[in-house]
Amino acid sequence: MSDELLTAARDVRENAHAPYSGFRVGAAIRTASGIHIGCNVENAAFPEGVCAEGGAISAMVAAGETEILEVLVYAEADTPVAPCGGCRQKLAEFAGPDIVIHLAGTSGITTSMTVAELLPGAFGAHQMDRD
Incomplete structure (x- = not known):
């Protein structure tokens, strides 16, 4: 499954x-x-x-989707390039804490982590509930 994501992100x-x-x-x-x-x-x-992640989220929402199942970020760098802080929050808005984020470059996928690992203690809509 991740091979499709790798090709799409690289392209x-x-x-x-x-x-x-x-x-x-x-x-x-x-x-x-x-x-x-x-x-x-x-x-x-x-x-x-x-950012690339924000652009992909916008395309997803424009297509009528609101639930992320898997993510791959591709950059040609010496070390894995993780999403910036703002994109981590954007990803957490549409992905559960166990959804996997893959980081890839010319060597392929080098790091995979969950949304919870990427953004521990994420702020979410549940914290705005007004009972």
Whole structure:
């Protein structure tokens, strides 16, 4: 299953718009209906760009999906590139704590962790319940 995500994230990374950092990232999210992809899109008014994970989540929601089953983030770097803090929170919004996030690069998947490992103590809607 992760091979499809790896291919999708690696391929969409090529479409990233990263003229300032030169650091291109691709993300692929699996849902019940299929795979949704996103790449980072920088803009001159840094940091107003979009991360790959955020782009993939937007594509997922636009397709009518709201439940993440698996995620893969692809970047060509010497070490695994984990989602930024904002993207960790975005992922936690749509994925349960046991959902696996894979980090990959030219060597393939190098690290896999759960949402709970990626964002321990995540803030969620349940904390806003007003009884």
